[in-house]
Amino acid sequence: MARYVLKFGGTSVANVTRLQHVAHIIKKQADAGHELVVVVSAMAGITNKLVEYAHSLCPDKLTNEHDVVLSSGEQITSGLLALALSQLGFQSRSYLAWQIPIQTDDTPSQGRISNISTARLEECLRHKRIPVVAGFQGVNSEGRLTTLGRGGSDTTAVALAAALNADRCDIYTDVDGVYNADPRLVANARKLSRITYDEMFEMAAQGAKVLQARSVELAMKHGVKLRVLSSFVETPGTDIVKERENVESTLVSGIAHSQNDVRITIKNIPNHAQSVATIFSHLAENAIPIDMIVQTSVVHDHVDLTFTLLHSNLERAQHVLKEVQKIIPYSQLDIDTDIVKISIIGVGIRSDLNSLQLLFQTLAIHNISVQLMTTSEIKLCVIIDKHHTDVALNALHQAYELEKVAA
Amino acid sequence: MARYVLKFGGTSVANVTRLQHVAHIIKKQADAGHELVVVVSAMAGITNKLVEYAHSLCPDKLTNEHDVVLSSGEQITSGLLALALSQLGFQSRSYLAWQIPIQTDDTPSQGRISNISTARLEECLRHKRIPVVAGFQGVNSEGRLTTLGRGGSDTTAVALAAALNADRCDIYTDVDGVYNADPRLVANARKLSRITYDEMFEMAAQGAKVLQARSVELAMKHGVKLRVLSSFVETPGTDIVKERENVESTLVSGIAHSQNDVRITIKNIPNHAQSVATIFSHLAENAIPIDMIVQTSVVHDHVDLTFTLLHSNLERAQHVLKEVQKIIPYSQLDIDTDIVKISIIGVGIRSDLNSLQLLFQTLAIHNISVQLMTTSEIKLCVIIDKHHTDVALNALHQAYELEKVAA
Numbered sequence: 001m002a003r004y005v006l007k008f009g010g011t012s013v014a015n016v017t018r019l020q021h022v023a024h025i026i027k028k029q030a031d032a033g034h035e036l037v038v039v040v041s042a043m044a045g046i047t048n049k050l051v052e053y054a055h056s057l058c059p060d061k062l063t064n065e066h067d068v069v070l071s072s073g074e075q076i077t078s079g080l081l082a083l084a085l086s087q088l089g090f091q092s093r094s095y096l097a098w099q100i101p102i103q104t105d106d107t108p109s110q111g112r113i114s115n116i117s118t119a120r121l122e123e124c125l126r127h128k129r130i131p132v133v134a135g136f137q138g139v140n141s142e143g144r145l146t147t148l149g150r151g152g153s154d155t156t157a158v159a160l161a162a163a164l165n166a167d168r169c170d171i172y173t174d175v176d177g178v179y180n181a182d183p184r185l186v187a188n189a190r191k192l193s194r195i196t197y198d199e200m201f202e203m204a205a206q207g208a209k210v211l212q213a214r215s216v217e218l219a220m221k222h223g224v225k226l227r228v229l230s231s232f233v234e235t236p237g238t239d240i241v242k243e244r245e246n247v248e249s250t251l252v253s254g255i256a257h258s259q260n261d262v263r264i265t266i267k268n269i270p271n272h273a274q275s276v277a278t279i280f281s282h283l284a285e286n287a288i289p290i291d292m293i294v295q296t297s298v299v300h301d302h303v304d305l306t307f308t309l310l311h312s313n314l315e316r317a318q319h320v321l322k323e324v325q326k327i328i329p330y331s332q333l334d335i336d337t338d339i340v341k342i343s344i345i346g347v348g349i350r351s352d353l354n355s356l357q358l359l360f361q362t363l364a365i366h367n368i369s370v371q372l373m374t375t376s377e378i379k380l381c382v383i384i385d386k387h388h389t390d391v392a393l394n395a396l397h398q399a400y401e402l403e404k405v406a407a
Numbered sequence: 408m409a410r411y412v413l414k415f416g417g418t419s420v421a422n423v424t425r426l427q428h429v430a431h432i433i434k435k436q437a438d439a440g441h442e443l444v445v446v447v448s449a450m451a452g453i454t455n456k457l458v459e460y461a462h463s464l465c466p467d468k469l470t471n472e473h474d475v476v477l478s479s480g481e482q483i484t485s486g487l488l489a490l491a492l493s494q495l496g497f498q499s500r501s502y503l504a505w506q507i508p509i510q511t512d513d514t515p516s517q518g519r520i521s522n523i524s525t526a527r528l529e530e531c532l533r534h535k536r537i538p539v540v541a542g543f544q545g546v547n548s549e550g551r552l553t554t555l556g557r558g559g560s561d562t563t564a565v566a567l568a569a570a571l572n573a574d575r576c577d578i579y580t581d582v583d584g585v586y587n588a589d590p591r592l593v594a595n596a597r598k599l600s601r602i603t604y605d606e607m608f609e610m611a612a613q614g615a616k617v618l619q620a621r622s623v624e625l626a627m628k629h630g631v632k633l634r635v636l637s638s639f640v641e642t643p644g645t646d647i648v649k650e651r652e653n654v655e656s657t658l659v660s661g662i663a664h665s666q667n668d669v670r671i672t673i674k675n676i677p678n679h680a681q682s683v684a685t686i687f688s689h690l691a692e693n694a695i696p697i698d699m700i701v702q703t704s705v706v707h708d709h710v711d712l713t714f715t716l717l718h719s720n721l722e723r724a725q726h727v728l729k730e731v732q733k734i735i736p737y738s739q740l741d742i743d744t745d746i747v748k749i750s751i752i753g754v755g756i757r758s759d760l761n762s763l764q765l766l767f768q769t770l771a772i773h774n775i776s777v778q779l780m781t782t783s784e785i786k787l788c789v790i791i792d793k794h795h796t797d798v799a800l801n802a803l804h805q806a807y808e809l810e811k812v813a814a
Contacts, residue, residue, distance in 0.1 A: 016463045050483065056423045058490040065493070068486030068501045072479035076457065079475030083465040086472070094475045098505065099550055143506055 002167040003035040007157035010044035011174040012231035023084035039135045039157040042073025062109040067147045074134035082132045091129040097137040104138030104146045111146035116163040151212030158215045162222035176230035177238035180254035180402045188403035194239045199253045202379045206343035207258025252346035252400040261308040268302045268331035288313045338386040345379045362399040409574040410442040414564035417451035418581040419638035430491040445539045446564040449480025469516040474554045481541035489539045498536040504544040511545030511553045518553035523570040558619030565622045569629035583637040584645035587661035587809045595810035601646045606660045609786045613750035614665025659753035659807045668715040675738035678708045695720045699781045745793040752786045769806040
């Protein structure tokens with residue numbers, strides 16, 4: 001007998017038929033004698049609808065009330081799936097974050113889990129019941145509801161797996177595993193049978209939608225075994241592991257891309273030591289994370305600052321930066337929404353000069369200019385014009401010989 | 408300065424524009440210096456959608472999971488309205504039942520409020536904040552979510568008004584007050600400027616949808632002043648009061664009707680003393696309330712039993728009665744869904760023989776036969792064929808001279 005956390009994403013629970021199908025997947029594991037804790041996302045589409053409501057009433061900031069509204073989506077699914085399991089003859093009940101509780105810090109919309117009490121879930125398991133936990137949500141020190149950021153149900157699942165010492169955390173989704181590039185855009189994309197935590201983290205952080213990056217980080221930290229698999233078709237899926245057996249054989253494990261970013265350039269910032277720091281601290285106070293940053297062209301004591309952030313934060317960021325202009329009188333704000341971020345991911349990639357050269361060479365052959373670039377131990381990351389997405393992805397996939405990767 | 412509880416129903420908060428309008432109604436009261444506690448229903452349509460989901464997964468009984476699913480509708484509205492009020496410059500926050508808490512017994516889908524802690528709401532009011540409470544929901548002794556039955560947000564509002572010693576509880580809805588008959592069906596229906604608790608209770612219990620019957624009962628018990636008014640148009644509304652000033656002048660205060668009932672006849676029940684009791688106790692155990700009951704025609708130690716129940720409970724009732732047949736071998740189950748229940752309501756109506764005679768006379772003139780009839784101190788109640796609804800309502804309205812009622 002093993003203990004598994006099973007997490008089902010929005011498309012897996014999108015309607016009554018899908019919920020019943022998920023109940024049968026769970027039944028198969030339960031019948032095999034395993035102890036199961038289930039985590040669910042909101043039914044596909046619901047969260048977007050709720051975000052839309054909240055945004056039209058309050059477009060300029062995120063508050064605890066946004067979390068009250070948004071967390072109801074997962075509440076609905078947890079109740080419905082518990083009902084579906086009961087109909088199959090299992091003892092099952094829903095758990096909301098405040099009933100467990102899953103405690104978080106106070107940051108609205110981006111709460112981080114600080115503690116999980118396992119007593120109630122352990123008791124539930126002792127009584128041979130299947131708990132269905134509402135993902136994505138938490139409760140802060142004041143007893144108010146919080147949410148864990150987009151895709152936060154993955155984090156709920158991994159955090160529960162760690163707290164409950166589960167043997168594995170299975171993430172059921174609408175794709176059948178992790179691919180080394182987006183299979184909808186790259187014909188030769190290959191499904192990986194295994195990938196390391198590090199690589200998966202970068203793939204997720206750089207746009208591969210299959211897992212929330214924070215959940216991978218958490219799994220890595222607590223050594224939670226992760227598996228990504230489909231709730232639609234029965235295929236093996238991808239295991240996320242500590243180390244690849246033969247890490248030397250393929251340096252680059254995958255290519256991720258994201259079209260969710262926008263590039264902002266602030267021009268002619270008076271070069272006081274404090275100016276740039278002030279800009280970033282205002283963005284941070286408003287919970288707007290920024291990604292790639294480049295500071296350029298000091299002219300007459302003035303600097304230009306370029307960075308990227310999520311498209312969904314653009315409206316709020318513009319609002320904040322307009323306010324900041326009253327303190328830091330910069331001359332101009334340029335926004336480019338037609339960009340794509342492409343990331344080449346592999347353990348040790350920065351120390352391999354060939355990889356970097358190959359990247360620029362391949363893009364140059366296709367006349368694609370790099371607008372912005374950053375690197376880390378494990379990835380090379382470039383911003384290019386959005387309409388080059390397809391050409392760039394396929395060319396890079398071929399250049400790095402990813403179609404030869406043994407799955 | 409007065410303290411008011413303001414309750415807004417589903418159509419009043421049906422979309423973002425309506426929510427903003429409601430925020431302005433609240434602003435007007437707040438600007439006048441009043442202390443306000445707001446209670447909200449789910450946005451129109453949402454509860455039906457959630458009921459549909461839960462019902463298709465589990466059609467045969469109501470459980471705590473139904474409550475988990477359904478209560479999310481009010482959670483969404485409370486968060487959204489708090490956001491809308493914040494945008495108008497008020498300090499506001501949502502309160503869910505478990506955060507207050509509003510405690511109920513353990514009956515799923517029909518919880519009754521057992522206790523309300525007022526400390527947190529009082530503190531909220533002391534800080535000049537406007538609390539927006541999610542109606543319809545409670546939390547039971549085990550910390551699980553419950554709901555208070557359809558229209559239960561009215562009960563939440565009245566119970567809060569009682570617990571907080573509010574000066575009045577205003578129920579905002581999509582009609583501009585209480586009418587002595589349904590104005591959509593009876594052209595001469597008149598809006599009442601005031602109506603007694605007793606009469607309002609019967610009007611509500613017998614199908615007038617403007618208020619949940621239990622909420623009127625609760626208001627009567629605790630002496631909470633109630634006002635029914637529109638969130639769509641600015642008109643005076645109807646006050647629900649203890650006594651009418653001139654109660655003799657009009658005996659009959661109104662006519663209510665309901666098309667939500669079905670009539671069930673169980674034929675040839677073996678007349679053991681326990682049989683009928685067993686049938687009713689099985690229905691009660693499955694939380695299926697029954698309304699009008701008539702036991703007829705004892706033939707050879709067998710009885711027929713006729714009663715009405717809500718259409719929404721029919722499917723579950725059929726399931727229960729089929730099971731019961733294994734214990735009580737009755738011969739036949741007849742179901743009639745084409746019925747309407749019409750109720751003539753007025754203080755002291757049963758002791759007035761003219762009223763009863765007038766009812767039968769009026770229906771007879773129009774060749775409408777009475778299928779079932781019950782009376783109480785304050786109402787006469789008949790079941791007739793549904794397609795006579797319009798004719799019967801208008802004829803009775805004229806017969807009882809309700810068009811002459813001084814509003």
